[in-house]
Amino acid sequence: MFQDITTLLLDPKAFKDTIDLFVERYKGKNISVVAGVEARGFIFGPPIALAIGAKFVPLRKPRKLPGQVISEEYILEYGRDCLEMHVGAVEPGERALVVDDLIATGGTLCAAMNLLECVGAEVVECACLIELPELKGRGRLKGKPLYVLVEYQ
Ligand SMILES: O=P(O)(O)OC[C@H]1O[C@H](OP(=O)(O)OP(=O)(O)O)[C@H](O)[C@@H]1O
Ligand SMILES: Nc1ncnc2[nH]cnc12
Numbered sequence: 102m103f104q105d106i107t108t109l110l111l112d113p114k115a116f117k118d119t120i121d122l123f124v125e126r127y128k129g130k131n132i133s134v135v136a137g138v139e140a141r142g143f144i145f146g147p148p149i150a151l152a153i154g155a156k157f158v159p160l161r162k163p164r165k166l167p168g169q170v171i172s173e174e175y176i177l178e179y180g181r182d183c184l185e186m187h188v189g190a191v192e193p194g195e196r197a198l199v200v201d202d203l204i205a206t207g208g209t210l211c212a213a214m215n216l217l218e219c220v221g222a223e224v225v226e227c228a229c230l231i232e233l234p235e236l237k238g239r240g241r242l243k244g245k246p247l248y249v250l251v252e253y254q
Contacts, residue, residue: 104203104233106141119145123149123248127149130225132198133195134158134191135158135197135200136160136199136200137150139161142200142201143159145230146200158186158191159186160186160216162184163183164185170185170187171185171186171216171219171220172184173185175208175209175211176208177206178205184209186216192222193220194222195222195223196222197217197225198226199213199226199228200227201227203231204236204239206237207241210238213227214243214245224245226246227247229247229249229250230249231249231251232249232251233253234254
């Protein structure tokens with residue numbers, strides 16, 4: 102069952118309420134980086150970053166970023182993929198929030214956290230709209246907290 106967030110985007114009030122829930126949780130927490138996972142983390146990450154006064158750092162699929170990158174491979178339900186982050190986008194010691202639309206097996210968020218930790222950032226939390234708890238992805242997040250709005254059973 103594909104969990105599709107595009108219908109939420111058609112409803113401006115629901116979309117704004119969704120962003121506001123994250124903003125309420127993260128404002129004032131001294132977060133300087135919101136890292137969004139391609140592709141759907143690019144929809145929710147930037148408005149959260151703007152509202153809490155953080156920079157937005159895109160974590161992209163391979164060969165999309167023009168500058169020097171670090172890369173992290175991960176396993177999907179079917180196959181492998183890789184995320185990349187620009188070198189220099191995040192400084193050691195920065196406090197980071199990772200944003201995506203959904204956690205399934207947790208492989209994607211784990212790779213995102215590895216990129217941030219590789220450059221010395223502190224991952225404060227991961228935030229998603231939807232969790233598929235049956236896939237136990239939460240357990241792959243290296244003990245870091247995960248905040249979700251909806252658990253899909
Ligand atoms: O927890 P996981 O098992 O790693 O799966 C979650 C990831 O899967 C989806 O992206 P997808 O890989 O389909 O990429 P896309 O958004 O670019 O289509 C979703 O947006 C998450 O990023
Ligand atoms: N069931 C699902 N729905 C949407 N995106 C996904 N990514 C991994 N599993 C997914």
